[in-house]
Amino acid sequence: MNDTVTAGTTGDTPQPGPRPGDADDAEDVSEPTTRPNRRWGARLPLLCTLFGAGLLVSVICGVALGPTGIPFGKTVELLYRALRGGVVPAEDAGLYYIIWDVRLPRVLLAAVVGAGLSTVGVATQAMVRNALADPFVLGISSGASVGASAVALYGILGALGLYALSTAAFLGALGATALVYLIARTSDGLTPLRLILTGTAMSYGFSAVTTLLIFQSPNGNAAKSVMFWLLGSLGGVTWRSLPVATLVVCCGIGYLLLSGNRLNALAMGDETATTLGVDPAKFRRELFVLAAAVTGVLVAVSGAVGFVGLMLPHLVRLLVGADHRRVLPLTPLAGAVFLVWTDVLARTVAAPEQLPLGVITAAIGVPCFLLLLRRRGATLGGR
Amino acid sequence: MDLELREVAVSAAGERIVEDVNLRVPSGGLVGLVGPNGSGKSSTLRCVYRTMRPDRGSIRLGGRNLVAMSLRESARLTAALPQESRSEFDFTVTEVVEMGRTPHRESTLKPNGYGPIEALRAVDCLHLAERGIVSLSGGEKQRVLIARALVQRPELLVLDEPTNHLDIRHQLEVLSLVRRLGITTLTALHDLNLAAAWCDHIHVLQRGRVVAGGPPGEVLTPETIGAVFGVRVHVVEHPETRVPQLLFAPAETTGT
Numbered sequence: 001m002n003d004t005v006t007a008g009t010t011g012d013t014p015q016p017g018p019r020p021g022d023a024d025d026a027e028d029v030s031e032p033t034t035r036p037n038r039r040w041g042a043r044l045p046l047l048c049t050l051f052g053a054g055l056l057v058s059v060i061c062g063v064a065l066g067p068t069g070i071p072f073g074k075t076v077e078l079l080y081r082a083l084r085g086g087v088v089p090a091e092d093a094g095l096y097y098i099i100w101d102v103r104l105p106r107v108l109l110a111a112v113v114g115a116g117l118s119t120v121g122v123a124t125q126a127m128v129r130n131a132l133a134d135p136f137v138l139g140i141s142s143g144a145s146v147g148a149s150a151v152a153l154y155g156i157l158g159a160l161g162l163y164a165l166s167t168a169a170f171l172g173a174l175g176a177t178a179l180v181y182l183i184a185r186t187s188d189g190l191t192p193l194r195l196i197l198t199g200t201a202m203s204y205g206f207s208a209v210t211t212l213l214i215f216q217s218p219n220g221n222a223a224k225s226v227m228f229w230l231l232g233s234l235g236g237v238t239w240r241s242l243p244v245a246t247l248v249v250c251c252g253i254g255y256l257l258l259s260g261n262r263l264n265a266l267a268m269g270d271e272t273a274t275t276l277g278v279d280p281a282k283f284r285r286e287l288f289v290l291a292a293a294v295t296g297v298l299v300a301v302s303g304a305v306g307f308v309g310l311m312l313p314h315l316v317r318l319l320v321g322a323d324h325r326r327v328l329p330l331t332p333l334a335g336a337v338f339l340v341w342t343d344v345l346a347r348t349v350a351a352p353e354q355l356p357l358g359v360i361t362a363a364i365g366v367p368c369f370l371l372l373l374r375r376r377g378a379t380l381g382g383r
Numbered sequence: 384m385d386l387e388l389r390e391v392a393v394s395a396a397g398e399r400i401v402e403d404v405n406l407r408v409p410s411g412g413l414v415g416l417v418g419p420n421g422s423g424k425s426s427t428l429r430c431v432y433r434t435m436r437p438d439r440g441s442i443r444l445g446g447r448n449l450v451a452m453s454l455r456e457s458a459r460l461t462a463a464l465p466q467e468s469r470s471e472f473d474f475t476v477t478e479v480v481e482m483g484r485t486p487h488r489e490s491t492l493k494p495n496g497y498g499p500i501e502a503l504r505a506v507d508c509l510h511l512a513e514r515g516i517v518s519l520s521g522g523e524k525q526r527v528l529i530a531r532a533l534v535q536r537p538e539l540l541v542l543d544e545p546t547n548h549l550d551i552r553h554q555l556e557v558l559s560l561v562r563r564l565g566i567t568t569l570t571a572l573h574d575l576n577l578a579a580a581w582c583d584h585i586h587v588l589q590r591g592r593v594v595a596g597g598p599p600g601e602v603l604t605p606e607t608i609g610a611v612f613g614v615r616v617h618v619v620e621h622p623e624t625r626v627p628q629l630l631f632a633p634a635e636t637t638g639t
Contacts, residue, residue, distance in 0.1 A: 131471045261485045267472045268482065271465035274434045276535075277458030277486030322472040 044326050047319060051333035055111065058340040062107035063099055065344050067351045070095055079104070106237045107340055109245065113234075113302045114312075114339025115332035116249035120294045121309030122316075122331050123256055126263040126324065127287040128192040134310035135295040138199045138288070141230075141304035142206035143176020144169040144296070148303075149210050149226045153217040165229070166241075166300035173296035176206060181288060189281025190288065191270075231356030232305035234343050241301045252294040253332050259283075260325035267324070305342075305357045307365035308335060314372055384445030384460070384538040384567055385410045386431070391440035393426045393591075401426050401591040404440070408539075408569050408584075413562060415578040416571045418588035419612055424571040425466065425543055427588070431569060432463035432541045444539055458486035462532035463541040464525070473515040476508065476527050483534030496536035506530045506560060521548035525557060533564070542570035546577060579603050580626045587611055600627055609634075 064075040074092075078099050081088055088096045120135045128137065136142075147168035150156045156168065184190055184198040210230075214223045256263070262283055265273040270280040298305075312335045313327065320326040339357070342364070346355045386408040393401040401423040408414040416424045429435035431442055433454055442449045449457050462483070474482075480499040484492075503509045506526040511519065519527065525545060532540060540561065546554040554574070558581040561568055572578040578585050579599040586596040589611045595602045605616040608629060615632040 126472075129471055261482070264474070264478070264482055265485050267474075268470050268479070269465070271429075271432075271434050271463075274454060275432045275458060275461070275463040275465060275541075276482060277453075277455035279454050317473075321478070322474045323478045 044320055044329065048329055048333060051330060051337060055333055055337050055340070058337050059107050059111060062110065062340045062344050063103045066098075066103060066347055068095075068098060070099065075099060101238070105239045105242055106234050106343065109237050109241055109301060110234055110339045110343040111336035112242070112246050112249050113298050113305060114308060114335040114337070114342075116245070116252065116294050116298050116335075117305060117308040118312035118316075118335025118338070119249075119253050119256060119328065119332045120291050122313045122324065122327055123263070123287050124291050124309065125313055126267045127284050127291070128196050129267060129269070130192065130196060131314070132310070133196065134307075135291055136203070136304060136306065136309070137196055138291060138295075139176040139180045139202040139206060140173045140292060140295045141299055141306075142203040142210070143179075144173040144299040144304060145210045145226075145230050146176075146206050146213070147172025148229055149213045152226045152229070153213055153219060153222045169303075170296050170300040172206075173299050174292065176202065177288070177292035177296070181292075190284045195288075228356055229303045231358030232303040232361070233346075233354065233356055234302055235354055237301070245297050245301050248294055248297045252290050253328075255290060257328050260323075260328055263324040263328075267322075302357070305339070305361060307358070307361040307369075308339060308342075311361075311365045311369055311372075312338060315368070318372075385412075386539055386567060386569060387441075387443045388427070388431070389441045389443075391427065391430060391442060392438045393423070393430055393435055394438055395426065395435070399438075399591065401430075401437075404588075404591075404593050406569075406586050406593060406596060408567050410445075410567055411565050412583045413568045413570070413581060414584045414586065415582035416569070416586050416588060417573075417575055417578050422588040423591040424588055426591075428463070428541050428543050428569065428571055429465075431539075432461055432465070433457055434465070455486045458535070459491050460537060461539045461541060462535040462537035464528050464532060464543060464545055466543045466547070470516060473517045476503070476511045476514050476516060476519070479516050479527055480530045480534055483531040483536075486535070493536040497530075497533040499530070499534055502530035502533040503527075505533060505564075507556075522550065522553035525549060525553070526560075529557065529560065538567060540564070540566045540568040540570075542568065544571055544573055546572065546574060575603060575608065576628050579628065580621075580624065603627055603629060 060072070060075055060079070063079065064070045064072050074095065078088065078092060078096050080086070082096070082100050117135060121133075124135050124137060125131055125133050127133075147170070148165055150172075151164045151168040156164070180195070180199050180202050181190070183202070184195045186194065210226075214226060217223055262273075262278045265276040265278040266280055266283055268276075273280045273283070313331060316327050316331045316334050320330055342357055342360045345360045346357050349355060349360075388404055388406050391401060391404045392399060400421075404423070404427055406414065406416075416427060418424050426435060430437045431449065433449070437450065444457075444460055449461070452460075477499055480502055483499075483502070497505060500509065500512075503512055506529050508523060508526050508530060511523060511527065516524065516527065525548070529545070542561070545557050545561070549557060554577060558577060561570070562581055570582075572582075582599060584597060585599050585602045586593050587602055587607060588594070594611060595607045603618065605618055608614070609616045613634050615634055617630040617632075618627050619630060620626070621628050
């Protein structure tokens with residue numbers, strides 16, 4: 001179909017200044033524009049399939065691996081029984097409990113957090129038009145940490161029991177973003193540089209508050225647990241953590257998948273976006289709310305996992321180029337796979353101790369990132 | 384479609400920078416805006432491509448009020464090359480050109496217009512299709528952006544200094560391409576001689592007002608240009624094209 005269409009179009013174009021109404025077959029003629037670019041186009045479906053399959057395998061591995069190693073075959077069998085409602089033999093009850101109640105929710109949440117943070121990273125980078133931005137540039141993580149440390153150190157919101165920490169973190173994140181938004185806003189809307197500078201400055205402020213809270217705290221152990229939480233952790237995750245986070249992340253990803261063209265336009269600059277029919281101020285506001293909501297929810301369930309939102313978008317761009325129409329489908333899959341394995345490492349490397357996720361992502365991320373910087377200096381603002 | 388600006392006034396940061404601009408671009412015509420730095424050329428163009436909002440006055444394209452349209456609607460009719468344009472993201476040339484489709488749906492695209500491949504061929508950049516936009520020279524990039532504008536299949540082209548940073552050959556090529564396209568075009572130009580050679584009409588702006596307008600031969604006179612730019616001007620005729628060409632000398636050496 002494409003071939004005949006291209007031939008027709010080529011024949012039509014040499015006359016300059018086409019007038020509307022010359023022909024009625026608009027649908028046919030416009031077809032070639034949707035043809036993907038040769039450099040990357042063909043690889044996208046293949047890569048999505050690969051990463052999708054990889055995610056499935058990763059989840060199963062993530063459930064099988066841990067301080068109590070469970071054979072791969074056994075894991076698959078028990079997961080299958082759990083999903084199909086089969087009967088579990090009595091001797092496997094303990095393993096079943098570990099798989100279904102301890103590991104699976106944790107692994108799935110890792111996938112959700114990875115998918116969410118990396119996708120929001122893409123949106124944030126386009127929003128502030130800076131390839132070195134990540135979701136935390138808006139002050140979200142540092143705001144959340146103020147809330148979380150207030151709970152952990154002083155027992156604020158004690159009435160909420162187990163949910164006190166995540167609730168406080170979420171409220172802190174929202175409060176911080178609202179503050180950043182109000183300060184960065186001008187009569188022209190949100191401008192990228194102002195947004196970055198405000199976010200960065202506010203982050204320092206919030207971090208200072210957190211540090212002050214820790215130093216003033218009467219409880220030394222609590223300080224350590226706050227630190228651990230700040231670096232990201234999926235310890236103690238239950239099924240109850242999943243629905244809200246999954247819903248929010250899916251909505252966010254869905255919205256962004258439909259906005260690929262607009263993100264491309266915004267990445268080219270505000271004036272260009274306007275001439276392409278995209279209102280940069282309005283779109284940036286939407287992205288800001290989306291980034292704040294998704295990141296806030298994720299920070300509440302998993303702490304502030306660094307580097308995922310910064311690095312994964314870049315790795316995906318290496319594979320499929322900069323076009324958001326291709327970056328967005330692949331990023332959540334890649335991010336999910338990445339964080340599932342990060343979590344596996346976090347609980348196996350120093351078992352029975354668990355490492356914070358941020359330590360692992362930094363250990364992998366920093367070298368990767370420096371390598372990237374050397375290879376693609378020009379596009380990252382060097383030159 | 385013809386473009387008509389009537390009594391357009393624009394402010395930035397509380398200050399009036401464009402006052403009572405009236406001008407008309409006939410359908411298929413190429414009209415130039417010239418004037419010193421800060422005379423309001425870019426602001427006038429920005430009102431047309433919608434990144435600034437006029438305080439008053441009307442801007443009509445084919446009789447329809449551009450300012451009242453949604454951005455998406457006006458982007459389907461108007462393509463622009465703003466002055467800014469540097470992306471941190473290394474889109475390929477094809478991807479950039481495809482962005483011209485952003486405001487459109489299948490049903491809103493004019494038939495028989497340019498697709499990305501044809502547009503790249505028209506600006507002689509098909510060989511760059513797979514290159515990254517960041518790696519292009521200024522001239523190549525400008526031509527690629529014109530290709531993007533073509534893919535937008537506009538009724539009106541708005542260009543802000545399209546020959547900026549281009550060497551002389553590419554300056555001539557870009558303008559002759561715009562001329563050949565036959566799309567209604569309003570462009571700001573720094574180079575008065577280019578304006579003389581390519582524009583149907585020229586409007587001279589000074590401190591936000593149109594101080595002269597008409598065919599190049601009537602507008603680019605030693606008196607007008609000398610007064611507006613504060614230089615001495617001699618007009619000679621191009622021996623081959625018969626177009627008036629301006630030669631300049633600094634004002635301070637005048638005897639008057």
